[in-house]
Amino acid sequence: MSARPVAAAATATASAAATASAAAAADCDPCCSAPLPVLGRDVTVPLVTGGEVTYAALDYAASAPALQRVWDDVAAYAPYYGSVHRGAGYLSQLSTDLFENSRATVHSFLDCRDGDQVVFTRSTTDSLNLLAAVLPTDCQVFVFETEHHASLLPWSDARVTYLNAPRTPEEAVRTLEHALAERDPYGPALVCVTGASNVTGELWPVKELAAAAHAHGARIVLDAAQLAPHHLVSVRELDVDWVAFSGHKLYAPFGSGVLAGRADWLQDAEPYLAGGGASRKVARRADGGVDVEWHTTAARHEAGSPNVIGVYSIASACKALTEAGFDTLVEREQHLIAKVREGLAEVPQVRVLSLFGDDAPRVGVISFVVDGWNSSHFAAALSAEYGIGVRDGLFCAHPLVRTLLGSDPQEVGECGAPEAEPGEQSLNAIRVSFGAGTPDEHVERFVGAVRELVREGAKWTYRTEDGRCVPAV
Numbered sequence: 001m002s003a004r005p006v007a008a009a010a011t012a013t014a015s016a017a018a019t020a021s022a023a024a025a026a027d028c029d030p031c032c033s034a035p036l037p038v039l040g041r042d043v044t045v046p047l048v049t050g051g052e053v054t055y056a057a058l059d060y061a062a063s064a065p066a067l068q069r070v071w072d073d074v075a076a077y078a079p080y081y082g083s084v085h086r087g088a089g090y091l092s093q094l095s096t097d098l099f100e101n102s103r104a105t106v107h108s109f110l111d112c113r114d115g116d117q118v119v120f121t122r123s124t125t126d127s128l129n130l131l132a133a134v135l136p137t138d139c140q141v142f143v144f145e146t147e148h149h150a151s152l153l154p155w156s157d158a159r160v161t162y163l164n165a166p167r168t169p170e171e172a173v174r175t176l177e178h179a180l181a182e183r184d185p186y187g188p189a190l191v192c193v194t195g196a197s198n199v200t201g202e203l204w205p206v207k208e209l210a211a212a213a214h215a216h217g218a219r220i221v222l223d224a225a226q227l228a229p230h231h232l233v234s235v236r237e238l239d240v241d242w243v244a245f246s247g248h249k250l251y252a253p254f255g256s257g258v259l260a261g262r263a264d265w266l267q268d269a270e271p272y273l274a275g276g277g278a279s280r281k282v283a284r285r286a287d288g289g290v291d292v293e294w295h296t297t298a299a300r301h302e303a304g305s306p307n308v309i310g311v312y313s314i315a316s317a318c319k320a321l322t323e324a325g326f327d328t329l330v331e332r333e334q335h336l337i338a339k340v341r342e343g344l345a346e347v348p349q350v351r352v353l354s355l356f357g358d359d360a361p362r363v364g365v366i367s368f369v370v371d372g373w374n375s376s377h378f379a380a381a382l383s384a385e386y387g388i389g390v391r392d393g394l395f396c397a398h399p400l401v402r403t404l405l406g407s408d409p410q411e412v413g414e415c416g417a418p419e420a421e422p423g424e425q426s427l428n429a430i431r432v433s434f435g436a437g438t439p440d441e442h443v444e445r446f447v448g449a450v451r452e453l454v455r456e457g458a459k460w461t462y463r464t465e466d467g468r469c470v471p472a473v
Contacts, residue, residue, distance in 0.1 A: 035324055035328060035329065035332060035436060036067055036068075036069070036251070036320060036321075036324055036329075036436040036437055037067070037068040037069075037437065038064075038065040038066065038067055038068060038251065038436075038437030039065050039066045039067075039068060039071055040055065040057060040065050041054075041065075041437065041439075042054065043055045044387075045387045047384065047385060047386070047387060048384040048385060048460050048471045049384075049385055049459055049460065052387075053386070053387035054387065055387050055389065056386075056387060056388045056389065056441075056442035056445055056446060057389050057437075057438075057442070058388060058389055058390050058432045058433060058434055058438070058442060058443070058446055059389050059390055059391050059431075059432075059433060060229070060249070060364065060365075060433040060434050060435045060437075060438070061198050061201075061226060061249070061365045061391070061395075061431060061433035062391055062433070063248045063249065063254070064229060064248070064249050064250065064251050064435055064437070065251070065437055066251055066252060066253050066313070067251040067252075067316075067317055067320050067436075067437070069316060069317075069320045070251060070252050070253075070313050070316045070317050070320065073312065073313075073316040074253075074309055074312065074313055074316070077098065077309070077312060078309075080094050080095070081095065081308070081309075082094060082095040083095065083305065084096050084099045084305065084306050084308055085099075085277060085299070085306075086305075095308050098308065098312055099306060099308050099311055099312070101315070102311045102312050102314065102315035103118045103120070103298070103311075105315040105318055105319060106118050106258055106260065106314060106315060106318055107260065108318075109318035109319075109321075109322060110233055110234070110235050110243055110258075110260050111233075111234035111235055111236050111237065112235045112236070112260055112261070113235060113236055115262075115263060116235065116260060116261055116262060116263065117260065117261070117262075117263045117266055117297070117298045118258060118259075118260045118298060119258070119259045119260070119266065119298045119301050119302060120256065120257070120258060120298075120302060120306060120307070120310075120311050120314075121244075121256075121257040121258065121259055122255060122256065122257055122307075123150075123246045123247075123248070123255075123256075123257040124148075124150050124151075124223060124224075124225040124244045124245055124246040124249075124257055125150040125154075125246075125257075126257055127244035127245075127257050127258060127259035128150055128151050128154045128192070128221070128223065128244050128259075129154045130259055130272045130301055131154075131190075131221055131242060131244070131259060131265075132154035132155050132156075132157065132158065133269065133272050134265050134266055134268070134269030134270075134272070134301075135155075135157070135158050135188070135190065135265070135269075136188040136265065136268070138159070138187050138188070139158050139159070139187070139188040139189065139190055140158065140159045140160075140161065140183055140184070140187060140188070140189045140190075141155040141158045141159065141160045141161070141189070141190050141191075141192060142160075142161045142163060142176065142179055142180065142183075142189065142190070142191045142192070142218070143155065143160065143161075143162060143163065143191070143192045143193075144162075144163045144164075144165065144166070144172070144175075144193065145162050145163065145164060145165055145399040145400065145403070146165045146166075146194070146197065146199075146355065146397070146399070146400040146403075147192065147193070147194055147223065147397065147400075148194065148198050148223065148225070148395075148396055148397050149396040149397065149398070150223065150225070150396070151192045151193075151194060151221075151223040151244075152397075152399075155192070158190075161179055161183075163175050163176065163179055165355060165399075165400060165403050166355070167355065167356065167357075168356055168357070169204065169205040169208070169356060169360075170205075172204065172205060172209065173205055173208045173209060173212055176191065176209055176212050176213070177212045177215075177216070180212065180213065180215075180216035180218055181216065183216070183218075185216070185217060188219075189213075189216070189217065189218035189219070190218060190219050190220070190221060191209065191213040191218050191219070191220040191221070192220070192221050192223065193206060193209050193220065193221075193222060193223065194222075194223045194225075194226065194227075195222050195223065195224045195226065195227030195228075195231075195233065196226040196227040196230065196231075196362070196363045196365070197226065197355065197365065197397075197400070198225070198226050198365060198395055198396075198397060199353065199365070199367050199395050199397050199400050199401055199404070199429075199431070200353055200354055200355050200356075200360075200362065200365065200366070200367060200404070201226070201337075201362035201363045201364060201365030201366055201433070202354065202355055202356050202360045202361070202362045203227070203231075203360070203361045203362060203363070206222055206238050206240065207237070207238050207239065210238055210239045210240050211239065214239070219241040219242075219262070220240050220241055220242075221240065221241060221242040221243070221244065221261070222238065222240040222242070222243045222244070223244055223245075224243050224244065224245040225244070225245050225246050225249050226249065226363060226365060227245075227363070228243075228245040228249070228250055229249050229250050229251065229321075229363075229435055229436070230329070230330065230333060230363035230364065230435060231326060231330060231363065232326040233245075235260065235261065240261070241261050241262050242259060242260065242261030242262065243258075243259075243260050243261060244257065244258065244259050244260075245257065245258055247310055247313055247314040247317070250314060250317045250318070250321075251317045251320070251321075251435075251436065251437070252310065252313035252314050252316070252317045253309075253310060253313050254310075255307055255310045256307050256310025256311055256313060256314050258314065263296075266298075266300065266301060267296045267300065270294075271294055271300050271301055271303060272301040272303070273301070273303040273304065274292075274303060275303035275304050276303060276304065277295075277299055277302055277303045277304060277305075277306070278294055278295060278299060278300050278301065278302065278303035279292050279293070279294060279295070279303075280293045280294060280295050281293040321436070324436065329436050332436075333363065333364050333434075333435065333436070336364060336434055336438060336440070336443050337362065337363075337364055337366070339440070339443050339444065339447065340366055340432060340434075340443050340446070340447060341358075341366065343443075343446075343447030343448075343450070343451070344366070344368060344447070344450065346451070347370075347450060347451055347454050349370050349371040349372065349373075349454050350368050350369075350370055350371075350450065350454070351368060351369050351370075351371070352366060352367070352368045353367045353368060353369070353401075353404040353405070353429060354404075355400075355404065364433055364434040364435055364438070365431065365432075365433040366431070366432050366433070367395070367401075367404075367429045367430065367431040367432075368429065368430055368432075369405065369429050369430065370430070370450075370453075370454060373453075373454075374428075374469070375392045375393075375428040375429055375430045376392045376393070376428055376468070376469040377458070377462055377469050378392070378430055378453065379391065379392035379430050379469070380462055380468075380469040380470060380471070381453055381458040381460070381462070382446070382449055382450075382453070384460060384462075384470075384471045385449075385453075385458065385459055385460060386445060386446075386449040387445075388442075388445060388446050388449055390430055390431060390432045390433075390446075391430070391431045391433075392428050392429065392430050392431070393428050393429070394428060394429070395429070395431055401428075401429055402427070404429070405427055405429065407427055432446060460472070
C-alpha cells in the first residue's frame, strides 16, 4: 500500500510540534521553561483560601502528563481508526501498519538486540506479571525489598529470594553476587531490579547487576518505569535480558506498556492470555476437543483487540524524547533537582529520604518527611492552599519506605492512605516528582510553599475523610 494519509498526517503533526517546541526553546533560557509542552500546563484550580492558580503537577512518578506532541499525533490518527490484524479494509491495514511500525519504534528506542521481541501490555505491572507467567519450571527469582510492588509481587509461583535493602550501589552488587553464588547453579534464575527508585529517585547500578547475574547463569529484567522517562535506556549497553515500562509515565496516556527482550522464554510458554490474535490455527479434533497452534511472535502474548491508540502514543512519546535529546533533558532535570534539594535543605524540619546518600545520581523523584507534620496533612495543604499536586503515602513500595522511615519494613500499610489524623505524626512520606514538562515556576512555588507551611502552619483546618486528608468545610 502507498500514500497512507494517516502516516502523512501524523508525520506532519509531529514535525509541526517538534518545530514549535524548538522555536519556543530558542526564545528563552532552556533552564527556565519546560522543553516539551504537556497537556494541562495552563489548567487553573481553585484554592481553599480563595482565588485560582495554575496547577503545578508535581506527581510525575505516578503519572506524567501526556505530551502535547503525543496528543496531536493521536488526534491526527483518530479519523483513520480501524481494527488491527483483522481486516482487509484500507483503514484496518493502515492501523495494522501503524501498530507494527510503533513496535519497531519502541525496539529502536530501547536499542534492542536483533531477535528481541517487543510485546505490548497494559503497564509495567502487566509486563512483569507476563514475564512471571512465562518463567521456566523451577525458576528462582531474586528481587530486592526496595522494589515497587509491580516488580516485588508477581513472582508468587516461583522460588523467590527477597534481598535486604543495600545502602550503596556497591553493596547492591555484592548482595546479589552472594545470593546468586548460593543458588542451585543448574536451574533457571531471574533477577528483577529497578532502574531508578520510585521513592528516592536514585539510580541503581543496572549494568553491574546485569554482569553479576550473567556471571552466575541468571537472567535479569529491568523495571524501567521511572528510568525510561528520564534517561536513555539501551538494552544492549546495559546488557539486560528484558525491560519493562509504562506509557503513562513516559508522557503517553494510560493503558499501555511494554515488555521487550529475549524471545525464547516468551515463545516456549503458553500464551499469557488465550484468544484471538495469539492463535495461528485452531481446529476441532475427532474426539471433540480443540487443537491450537500459537504464534511464536510477540502476538503470542497479545490476545484480543490491541490498544492501538495506546501503542501509537508510546511510539510518539519515544520519538519526541529522542528528538528532544536525552542529554538536554537530563541537564535541565538536574537543574530542577538541584533547586528542590537546595530549597528543602534550607528547612531544618525537612528530612529527605535516601538509600545511597546525598551524592547518589538520581532522577526527578524526591521523597521527604516534615517534623511535626502528618505527611498526608502536609500534602493536602500543598494542594488546597497552593495548587500543588504531590503524592503522600508509601508509594506502593511499602518495605522500602518503612526501612527509610526507620520502622519495621514488614509492617503493613496502605498506598497513599493516612494512618493518623491531621496534626498527628504518620508513618507516611511526601513525594515530589517532575520531568520534561515541568517549568521552573512549579518547583519554585513548591519550595516556597514548603518553607511557608513549616514556618507559619496551614491556613485552613483539615480532617480525614474516606482515608484521605481533606479541607474541612
